[in-house]
Amino acid sequence: MTKRTGVAHRLAEALGIVLGTQEIPLRLRAWDGSEAGPAGAPVIEFRSRRGLRRMLWSPNQLGLSRAYVAGDIDGPGDLFESFSALSSVGKFAELKAFRPPTLGERSRLLRTAVRMGALGLPPAPPPEEMNVTRFGRKHSRKRDAAAISSHYDVGNDFYALVLGTSMVYSCAVWEDENTGLDAAQVAKLDLVCRKLDLRPDMRVLDVGCGWGSFALHAARSYGVDVVGVTLSKEQAVLGRKRAADAGLADRVEIRVQDYRDVTDGPFDAISSIGMAEHVGREQIANYASHLFGLLRPGGRLLNHAISWNAGDMPPDPDSFIPRYVFPDGEMLSLTVMLGALESAGLEVLDVEALRLHYGLTLRAWVRNLEENWDEAVRLTSEGRARVWRLYMAASALGFERGLNGVNQVLAQRPGGGNPPLRLREWI
Structure with missing residues (x-):
């Protein structure tokens, strides 16, 4: 530990209270130029007292996130290194929601803020914080549409910078770490097609179709007709243009429509790739039942979704991801998802x-964002670009540590014949 001077050592005390540890594996740099912490450790900069004030009023993950999004604190180096260091200590290492500070810890934090001249009214949250979607009944059609729009309607050009030419916003399938992102995404799309056993002239429903990448691949490579539904108007506009440009407008229909309002089945197959996370625990049984009803007997459903792997305690609904990234999003355990599909009458294959x-995919997206940082800020805002960098880097580490999982569940509606004896070999 190097000698502590200036205000940096008091910042270390405050951060230690928030994180629940006395050993901060970071080099802290304060607004007065002082530094504290292990030499050679990842650097975190506190640019102003406002960052400390945010921690005082929200001594948890949300306070730290607000400070980063607002630019009150920054990580000038490798954000993955900083997060990896943080994830090894204190409350981050517990794989649980932050426990509130005790009365004694709050008192110590207050005294530290007084000594550093950081007292004051709570700073306003950054404008990127998504409070508007919290009005109305949770997972009503209107509220879900607002939640989806707040995340996906931030500009197609911005997403193109992050996602690359594939325009796929879900976990890719990598042959190895050297596989390029676009190739890994094409491999995922084709894997879904093969699992669904797509054949020419089948009618396919793509739930949460995004910018139409799966629909285009399935129509082009397998000769099927695809109906894609999304609640994002910007996604639908670009998806339709891509279909027209590819000469597939007669095979690919992109609708702005809630999946619950799709009634023109039956479909020979249904794909749901990265959409079920928006459904919610209370609606997941209805989701599975509705998709069951849209399938013909023997038709297959491929449900590709993130899972919550960190025990019975769900993520804090007032933490960074729900407030800034996926309002009303809910990661369910694989057990809950399988139970909903089977209860609806589907056979899990x-x-x-x-x-x-997904860890590899998120790291590739972060790399794209950082390499195009100035353009990303121009297309949205610095705060929005910071939100995406923070959430994607933190999520990558969450998948790598096992906090989150992502699973492709292949299911079939009974009544149309049996699958092959060795399904994996056939795929």
């Missing part, structure tokens, strides 16, 4: 875990 693949 196969489950494939892709947890480590």
Whole structure:
């Protein structure tokens, strides 16, 4: 530990209270130029007293996140290194929601803020915080539409910078770490097509179709007709243009429509890739039942969704991800998802875990964002770009540590014949 001077050592005390540890594995740099912490450790900069004030009023993950999004604190180096260091200590290492500070800890934090001249009214949250979607009944059609719009309607050009030419916003499937992002996304799309056993002239429903990448691949490579539904108007506009540009407008229909309002089945197959996270625990049984009703007998459903792997305690609904990234999003355990599908009458044929693949995918997205940082800020705002960098980097580590998982569940509606004896070999 190097000698502590200036206000940096008091910042270390305050951060230690918030994190629940006395050993901060970071080099802290304060607004007065002082530094504290292990030499050679990842650096975190506190640019103003406002960052400390945010921690005082919200001594948890949300306070730290607000400070980063607002630019009150920054990580000038490798954000993954900083997060990896943080994830090894205190409350981050517990894989649980932050416990509130005790009365004694709050008193110590207050005294530290007084000594550093950081007392004051709570700073306003950054404008990127998504409070508007919290009005109305949770998972009503209107509120879900607002939640989806707040995340996906931030600009197609911005997403193109992050996602690359594939325009796929879900976990890719990597042959190895050297596989390019676009190739890994094409491999995922084709894997879904093969699991669904797509054949020419089948009618396919793509739930949460995004910018139409799966629909285009399935129509082009397998000769099927696809109906894609999304609640994002910007996604639908670009998806329709991509279909027209590819000469597939007669095979690909993109609708702005809630999946609950799709009634023109039956479909020979249904894909749901990265959409079920928006459904919610209270609605997941209805989701599975509705998709069951849209399938013809023997039709297959591929449900690709993130899972919560960290025990019975769900993520804090007032933490960073729900407030800034996926309002009303809920990660369910694989057990809950399988139970909903089976209770709806579907037969589960196969489950494939892709947890480590998502870590690689998120790291590639972060790399794209950082390499195009100035353009990303121009297209949105610095705060929005910071939100995406923070959430994608933190999520990558969450998948790598096992806090989250992602699973492809292949299910079939009974009544149309049996699958092959060895499904994996056939795929």
